Amino acid sequence: MLTKRQEDILKLIVIEYIKLAKPVGSKLICEELNCSSATVRNEMMLLEEMGLLEKTHTSSGRVPSEKGYRYYVDNLMELKELNGEEVYKLQTVFNNKQLELSDVLNKSLEIISDITSYTSIVLDTKSHDNKLKEISIVPVNSEILVVIIVTDQGIVEHKNMEVKGVSLDEVKKTVKLINDLIVGTPIDEISAKLEFEIKPVIGKYVKQHELLYNAFYDVFTDISSKNVNVVGKNNILKHQEFSNVSKVKDIFSKLDDKSALENIEEKDNNINIYIGHENKMSPDVTVIKTNYKTSRDEGTIAIIGPKRMDYDKVVNLLDYIKKQIEG
Amino acid sequence: MLTKRQEDILKLIVIEYIKLAKPVGSKLICEELNCSSATVRNEMMLLEEMGLLEKTHTSSGRVPSEKGYRYYVDNLMELKELNGEEVYKLQTVFNNKQLELSDVLNKSLEIISDITSYTSIVLDTKSHDNKLKEISIVPVNSEILVVIIVTDQGIVEHKNMEVKGVSLDEVKKTVKLINDLIVGTPIDEISAKLEFEIKPVIGKYVKQHELLYNAFYDVFTDISSKNVNVVGKNNILKHQEFSNVSKVKDIFSKLDDKSALENIEEKDNNINIYIGHENKMSPDVTVIKTNYKTSRDEGTIAIIGPKRMDYDKVVNLLDYIKKQIEG
């Protein structure tokens, strides 16, 4: 258990270090508190023994440890209001009705990345609430046609389908069958329904059923897949903990690996903070993330920055966005 | 005019410098040629006077100047065949009929970026050959509906449209009118046709014509816009000319500016090489680019790397891709 003074010191060190990225000495702290630098040093020693502070070398000032940051975000952090300009910028995005939800997310996280100089990730999936509304096809040439799928929530997806050697009539028959049988099905149940209900039926009516079934199966599995987008990646370069190119390389290669990035998915509904080793990304960063869910899409939004991160601000911004999109 | 020996020396220096990124000394060259280092030095001096070589400091080896690279690519470069593995990798992409052309381009340039460690850009526009095939709408709720546009070449685009206060009947009437009047119109003529032929007509039949006209106009202009994609951006970090973070920042910010990137468009049908100051991107890089055009899409593909670039390989790869997609 920390004394009030120890908490004050820890808080000041975290805030100061976030601001200036230089180890914080006792002198700076004692100016803020009503005590001498020696007293502060004694307290600092205790805080270090508790594992909340670290030194970069024997005679350096103190730097918060991961445990120190953890204590800070759990007990000391104060959430401030967003300022008017930030809210205004975000509102123009939220009010643009022409944008789809995923665009809204990407654009608002662009703004956040701009404001904060951190990097954002949007992991987006079509919500299970989406029900198939309509399948239509447009032949492009004798080998290829385009399948267009629309859900009741307004999601539109399309994909080329290879149908070499299948007559257009056969295709139309199949589409009619599928439409009749699975319109109204939630998209995550389509694959199963396709296999157990549609496959047997089209087998009876359609000659090239094997080929067509596979083509549609591909189209549907493809369409219900996850989407990952990284925003403001260059902001990584702005932080001094990434002034050496090899660290940049490392983090960039992780931000590029879309399939690994899917692991960032957050199940929890709160805004969660993963400091350093608490996240799988890199021990050098903090990841702050939350869930979102609307009737149309669901997924995770995450902000990534150095551990020396403006925690209050990021939490606030994520909270604001989550509330806005979930309406 | 260069002598044969001078050309040999220049060529060796370019090749060696591309390989090792270190200024090339006379000793290395004279081992390849049948002459002494002093002779090579004399020739090097002449080549430097001609502006083809440079020194990094008084007693350093030589580095090709931009003019030197230019001479190399114009006169000395030999094109080699692609190796089997590379061709194989690319073919799996070209043979995947499910992919749209823009996906094929992006994926094949991903492969090229992998092979070469350079960065690629795809600038993609719908080809003028695309004719409007069909417009359809799907209402999502009372305020918003989705407009889906399909061209005869199989391009599908969709966009949310705000229609607050307009009855669904009015909208359907408008869509029918537009469909009747402009199906078959090349996409780049749609805006004009919309203004001069459609606008007057819907004015007669539809109450909220102003609002609907504007919404459709937005949708169409939006849809015929250009698309820029940057592939393999991280490869920038692999080259020692970008070992300092500020140069990385500079080039990254340029690669992020999608609208500025549209200027990369190449009108010429050949594979063109822009070395250093010859391109607008950055004096530190070379841009190699070419045009492509199919009935579906058209645009530019470009490879960006340090001036110390494997010119032969990149030219070959671009040539191969261009032929494949236009084939």
Next chain:
DNA sequence: CCTAGCACTCTATTTTCTCGATTGCTAAAT
């Protein structure tokens, strides 16, 4: 016209030195 030889130049690296910030400890003050 070519080449061997050599003094010279400049970089890159290592070493040494100095300055200043900050610490931990001790002993005195509160």
Next chain:
DNA sequence: ATTTAGCAATCGAGAAAATAGAGTGCTAGG
């Protein structure tokens, strides 16, 4: 019992000096 003043000790960051090595330009002889 807690706080503080004082002080030697530690270490990093940066400047200055020393060294080694690669490569050049020039000269003179082949």
